[in-house]
Each structure stands twice: as structure tokens, then as C-alpha cells.
Amino acid sequence: MSAMAQYDSKLALRCENLHRYLGEGEGRVHVLRGVSFEARRGEVTAIVGPSGCGKSTLLYLLGLLDQPNDGSIWISDQLMSNSSDSDRTAARCEHIGFVFQFHFLMQEFSALDNVMMPMRKLGRLSEEQMAERARLLLADVGLGNKTHRLATQLSGGEQQRVAVARALANQPAIILADEPTGNLDVTNSGLVFDLLTKLAKENGQAVVLVTHNPDIATRCDVTKPMRDGLFV
Amino acid sequence: MATSTNLRIAFRFLTARKRSMLMSLAGIVFGIGFFIVTQAQTSGFEQFFIKTILGTNGAIRIEDKFQDTQFIMVAGGHDKDASKFQVAGDRSARKYIEGVEDPALLTEALYKFRNVSGVSTVLEGGVVADSSFKNDSAKVYGIILNDHLAVSDLGSQIVRDAGTLEDFRTTPQGLLVGKVLAERLQVKPGDSLILQAGVERRRYRVSALYETGVGDIDKVRIYMHLGEARSLLKKTSGASFLQVALFDRDRAPEDAAQMEEVLRHGAKSWQEREVSWLNAFKALQISAALTVSTIILISGLGMFNTLAMLVIEKTKEIAILRSMGYTRRDISRIFLWLGAIVLVVGTVGGWAFGAAVTYGVSKWPIKITGIFTASTFQVYWAWSHYIVATISATVVVMTAAVIPARRAARLEPGEIIRGTSQ
Numbered sequence: 113m114s115a116m117a118q119y120d121s122k123l124a125l126r127c128e129n130l131h132r133y134l135g136e137g138e139g140r141v142h143v144l145r146g147v148s149f150e151a152r153r154g155e156v157t158a159i160v161g162p163s164g165c166g167k168s169t170l171l172y173l174l175g176l177l178d179q180p181n182d183g184s185i186w187i188s189d190q191l192m193s194n195s196s197d198s199d200r201t202a203a204r205c206e207h208i209g210f211v212f213q214f215h216f217l218m219q220e221f222s223a224l225d226n227v228m229m230p231m232r233k234l235g236r237l238s239e240e241q242m243a244e245r246a247r248l249l250l251a252d253v254g255l256g257n258k259t260h261r262l263a264t265q266l267s268g269g270e271q272q273r274v275a276v277a278r279a280l281a282n283q284p285a286i287i288l289a290d291e292p293t294g295n296l297d298v299t300n301s302g303l304v305f306d307l308l309t310k311l312a313k314e315n316g317q318a319v320v321l322v323t324h325n326p327d328i329a330t331r332c333d334v335t336k337p338m339r340d341g342l343f344v
Numbered sequence: 345m346a347t348s349t350n351l352r353i354a355f356r357f358l359t360a361r362k363r364s365m366l367m368s369l370a371g372i373v374f375g376i377g378f379f380i381v382t383q384a385q386t387s388g389f390e391q392f393f394i395k396t397i398l399g400t401n402g403a404i405r406i407e408d409k410f411q412d413t414q415f416i417m418v419a420g421g422h423d424k425d426a427s428k429f430q431v432a433g434d435r436s437a438r439k440y441i442e443g444v445e446d447p448a449l450l451t452e453a454l455y456k457f458r459n460v461s462g463v464s465t466v467l468e469g470g471v472v473a474d475s476s477f478k479n480d481s482a483k484v485y486g487i488i489l490n491d492h493l494a495v496s497d498l499g500s501q502i503v504r505d506a507g508t509l510e511d512f513r514t515t516p517q518g519l520l521v522g523k524v525l526a527e528r529l530q531v532k533p534g535d536s537l538i539l540q541a542g543v544e545r546r547r548y549r550v551s552a553l554y555e556t557g558v559g560d561i562d563k564v565r566i567y568m569h570l571g572e573a574r575s576l577l578k579k580t581s582g583a584s585f586l587q588v589a590l591f592d593r594d595r596a597p598e599d600a601a602q603m604e605e606v607l608r609h610g611a612k613s614w615q616e617r618e619v620s621w622l623n624a625f626k627a628l629q630i631s632a633a634l635t636v637s638t639i640i641l642i643s644g645l646g647m648f649n650t651l652a653m654l655v656i657e658k659t660k661e662i663a664i665l666r667s668m669g670y671t672r673r674d675i676s677r678i679f680l681w682l683g684a685i686v687l688v689v690g691t692v693g694g695w696a697f698g699a700a701v702t703y704g705v706s707k708w709p710i711k712i713t714g715i716f717t718a719s720t721f722q723v724y725w726a727w728s729h730y731i732v733a734t735i736s737a738t739v740v741v742m743t744a745a746v747i748p749a750r751r752a753a754r755l756e757p758g759e760i761i762r763g764t765s766q
Contacts (some may be wrong), residue, residue: 171759172762173760177666177667177756177757177758177761178759180742197672198671201666201669201671201672204666204668210664210668212664212761215662216661216664217664218356218661219661219663220356220359220360221356229349230668232349233670233674234669256444278668290761313602341637
């Protein structure tokens with residue numbers, strides 16, 4: 113019983129029988145056809161598969177950026193799939209960090225400001241504490257000397273590393289990464305993946321990443337191949 | 345914390361479309377500024393006109409007694425507010441006995457009104473003024489100088505280097521002649537002037553010239569001492585009218601109505617006497633406000649356009665903010681803050697611009713004669729102009745910001761990120 117409880121407490125994210133349709137009328141496509149999935153703290157899970165198989169759609173559903181047509185999603189044991197927009201937004205702020213293929217940094221802000229942005233919304237730390245944590249995270253991703261540079265003054269690899277630091281800012285239980293290395297060269301890909309997995313494992317976070325890169329996929333703890341809206 | 349974060353983001357977004365934001369800002373600055381300037385000018389001329397007419401004809405004029413048959417007594421009324429007298433029928437149907445029969449008694453009664461600050465007895469009559477150059481018809485106004493100075497600006501209307509009020513005070517045969525009339529008759533202080541009323545012809549001495557600025561007054565009116573006027577006009581008692589000054593000029597219509605009821609004489613407030621001019625000024629003021637408001641309106645449309653474009657440009661940033669936990673309300677507020685920042689900067693700039701131009705215009709030389717005489721543009725400084733301009737700009741700009749803000753808040757982050765990634 114105690115082993116079971118310990119096992120359950122490691123579960124950061126769970127979904128059951130997820131269905132999602134995209135498009136309207138004749139163009140309506142059944143993208144997810146009853147997907148069930150679990151992600152545990154300290155584990156890196158890769159979702160792989162051909163383009164259009166529903167990997168990113170699943171990731172956005174798990175990240176509460178989208179709502180399923182059917183099925184359930186639990187974040188830290190809380191059923192979120194049918195919750196209100198404000199509850200899902202609050203859950204994203206507290207429990208989920210995102211890394212996207214195109215870093216999506218706020219161009220008008222410095223690297224430090226970008227990393228502080230989620231912390232400011234959560235509002236748990238003082239301005240000084242937030243700045244201190246943001247500096248630490250940027251130092252962890254190797255950008256300790258570029259904290260005040262605007263996003264536009266950083267290279268692609270550096271911007272993606274800022275995005276990783278930003279995803280970790282609120283110490284979320286779950287990191288969701290959509291092709292985090294898809295836009296980077298081999299060296300930067302390896303660097304960003306290593307950072308993501310190292311920091312996540314150190315902090316006991318569940319990492320779920322969607323990737324086309326077989327090298328990245330094989331280095332993950334769990335690999336889940338997907339085809340036609342289902343895990344195979 | 346959330347407010348300051350949203351405000352901080354709004355500040356940064358502001359720089360994303362600098363040029364169009366500056367154009368919208370300039371529109372608001374000019375709109376507010378010109379609104380203030382036009383209101384200051386139209387109000388300035390209106391106030392100057394009011395000051396002129398109050399300074400010449402007083403706040404209330406009491407003239408012509410009602411015939412007693414036109415009143416009925418309200419007998420045994422229990423209602424405290426009921427008037428002691430009621431006017432029978434409408435005002436135009438009243439019958440009057442010309443003039444004021446007992447000015448002393450009426451003056452005493454008038455001073456019982458708390459708002460009355462001065463009363464002047466005036467005896468008016470038509471004369472022919474005969475100078476050595478030519479003759480012209482005129483109107484003499486018999487006054488008691490000190491009383492009249494208390495109800496008019498006659499003291500300050502004496503033309504510089506054209507005689508003194510003191511000379512008039514000490515000279516029983518002294519006259520104060522309107523500047524325009526004096527020019528027509530070609531008389532100056534110290535000259536003699538013959539006034540003829542009926543068969544009575546008398547010689548007087550011009551003590552000083554005055555200028556009210558009102559052409560119709562300056563070309564006909566001659567002030568003389570009341571005793572001399574009685575003698576010339578052969579009216580040993582009574583008066584043509586009483587000119588009344590008030591502490592609070594805005595209460596003149598209410599006071600006049602009450603005076604009519606109590607004194608049983610016709611009483612006309614300055615607002616009633618000058619209703620046509622006052623309405624013309626009001627229409628001009630509204631027309632100027634509407635015209636200038638179009639600048640604010642157009643800058644509001646520009647603002648709407650800029651913000652709508654910004655929402656399209658910033659969809660990616662909106663999506664990432666939403667993914668970080670920023671609520672729809674936060675997104676909406678960021679865009680409302682954008683509108684508010686432009687509004688605040690535009691308002692402060694507009695105030696400064698409006699005040700500077702108003703000051704500049706007030707020094708602008710201009711020659712106006714007719715209903716009043718002015719040598720510069722007249723302006724009236726009033727907070728209300730600044731407040732109304734700000735309210736107009738607030739309504740326009742914030743309305744322009746609300747629609748893009750709501751649109752930004754409605755964006756679905758998943759759809760945007762999916763669209764960007766593909």
C-alpha cells in the first residue's frame with residue numbers, strides 16, 4: 113500500500129481516453145482517438161511520431177492550452193479537463209512550464225525580464241527574490257553574463273536557453289516541450305536537451321517532450337511512439 | 345503586483361508601433377489643446393460681454409409700475425411657499441404705469457434683498473445735444489454719482505486723458521459724454537455743450553468722456569447730475585428706472601422674479617435683457633466644442649486602428665503570456681493600459697499645449713468694437729474646460745481601446761501556438 117502511495121505521489125500528469133477533433137465541416141479531423149498517458153516526476157518522456165499524428169495536439173491538451181472533446185486530464189491529481197478557463201490558467205501558472213520550438217520570448221524585454229515574467233504572475237516572491245532566482249536560472253543555462261540583453265540581442269540557441277530558464281521559473285511540476293531543439297543546430301540541440309533534462313531531474317520535474325529527433329528520443333527515460341492519434 | 349506587471353508589459357508594447365502611437369498621441373494632444381483654446385476664447389468673449397453689460401446697465405433694472413388690477417392677493421394660504429402676490433395672466437398681458445413713482449421707497453425696499461449690493465436712481469430723457477460744430481440726438485441719464493458708481497463700472501470707463509470723474513463730481517453743470525457721441529459732436533473735456541429738451545435749452549460743460557465699449561451706449565448716452573436732469577427734463581419727482589447691482593450676479597433671474605412680486609414693478613435681469621447675445625455665445629461655444637471634438641474623435645479612430653494592428657502583431661506574445669498563466673483579464677488590461685498611457689500623456693500634453701496657446705492668444709492684438717471694445721483676444725481660464733476636454737478624450741480613447749483589448753483577451757493560446765509552429 114505504501115509502495116503504491118509512493119508510486120502515485122510521483123505522478124505529475126495523467127490523461128485518459130482523450131479525443132480531439134480539429135477543423136470544421138468536411139475538413140474536420142479526428143486527431144486524437146482515445147489517448148491515455150502518464151508522466152512522472154524526475155522522468156523525461158519523449159513523444160515521437162510522424163507529422164500530423166497528434167503529438168503537439170496532445171501536448172497542448174496536457175498543457176491546458178486547449179480543451180479535449182472527450183476524456184480526462186489530471187494535473188497533480190486534480191481533474192482539469194472540464195475546469196473553467198481561469199482554473200486552467202491558474203494551473204498553467206503554478207504547475208506547468210512550456211518550451212516551444214520557436215522560443216517565443218518577449219522581444220521587447222531582457223533575458224532577465226523574460227524569466228521573471230511567470231514569477232511576476234505567480235506573485236509568490238518579492239521583486240528582489242524574483243530577480244535573484246532569474247539570475248540563478250540564467251546562470252544555470254550558461255547566460256549569467258547576458259541577463260540584461262534583449263531577446264533580439266541573443267542567438268537562437270541562447271534564446272532557447274532563456275526559454276528553458278523561463279519554463280523552470282515557477283518550479284512547475286511539469287515541463288512540456290514542443291520540439292525544443294527543432295530549430296537549433298546539433299551542438300545547441302544537445303546543449304538545450306541536456307540542460308532541460310538535468311535541471312528537471314535535479315528538481316524532480318516531469319518532462320514531456322515532442323520530438324522528431326531520434327537521438328534526443330533515445331536519450332529520454334521513456335519513449336512513446338504515436339501514429340494516427342494513438343500511442344502504438 | 346499584477347497591475348504593475350501588466351503596466352510594464354503595456355509600456356514595452358507601446359514602443360512596438362512608435363510612429364502610429366505618436367500620431368495618435370499628437371491627435372489627442374492637439375484635440376485637447378484646441379478644445380481648451382476654443383472654449384477659453386468663446387467663454388472669454390462671453391465673460392467680457394457680461395462684464396461690460398453688468399458694468400453699464402447693472403444686474404437688474406427696475407422700471408414701470410404694474411397696474412394694481414393685475415394682481416390678486418393669495419388670501420389665507422396655508423402653503424408656506426405660496427407667493428404673497430400672484431401675477432394675473434402672462435407677462436405680456438400686463439399693464440404698466442411708466443417709470444418709478446417713489447424711487448426712495450423702492451430703493452429702501454430693494455436693500456432688504458440680501459443679494460442687493462447697490463441701487464442707483466436714474467432719470468432718463470431724450471435731448472438734442474448742440475455743440476459749436478453740429479447737433480445730434482442723445483439721451484441724458486440723470487444720476488447720483490456715488491450711487492451709480494456702486495452699480496456700474498463708470499469709474500473705470502472714463503477715457504484716459506479725457507477729463508476726470510472728480511471734475512464731474514464737483515461741477516453741477518458737468519456732463520459725462522460717450523466717446524463716440526463726443527467724436528460726432530467734436531467736443532472734448534472743458535468744452536460747453538447745449539442740451540435741449542422740448543423748449544428748455546441749457547448750457548453744460550463736458551467734464552469727461554467715457555467709453556463702455558458698447559457702441560449703442562457710447563453714441564447716445566450723456567450722464568449728468570440727477571438734480572440737473574430733473575430741471576432739464578421737467579420731472580421733479582420719480583425716476584425712469586432703478587439700476588441694481590448684486591453680490592451674486594448668477595442669481596439675478598430669481599431675484600428679479602421675487603422683486604417683481606414684492607415691489608409690483610417690472611424687473612429685468614441681465615440674463616433676460618441680453619438673452620439673444622447670451623444664446624449666440626452659447627451656440628458658438630457648443631459649435632466650437634463639437635468642431636474641435638472631431639480632432640479627438642479622429643485620433644481615437646487612429647488609436648483604435650493602432651491597437652487593433654498591435655493585437656494582430658502581438659498574438660504570439662499574447663499566447664505565450666497566456667501559457668505562462670496570464671488571464672484573459674490580464675491581456676485585456678495590458679491593452680487598456682496602452683490606451684490609458686496614451687490618454688494620460690496626451691491629456692497632460694494637451695493641457696500644456698492648450699494653456700500655452702491660450703496664453704499666447706490672450707496677448708494677440710485685435711481691434712473689436714460693437715457689442716464691446718477689446719484690444720486683445722479675450723480668454724477665460726476655467727478648470728471646467730480642461731475637465732470637459734479630458735472627459736471627451738477619455739471616452740473616445742478608452743472606447744477605442746476596449747474593442748482591441750477584448751479581442752486580444754478572446755484569443756486562444758493553443759490555436760496561435762499551433763498556427764505559429766506549423
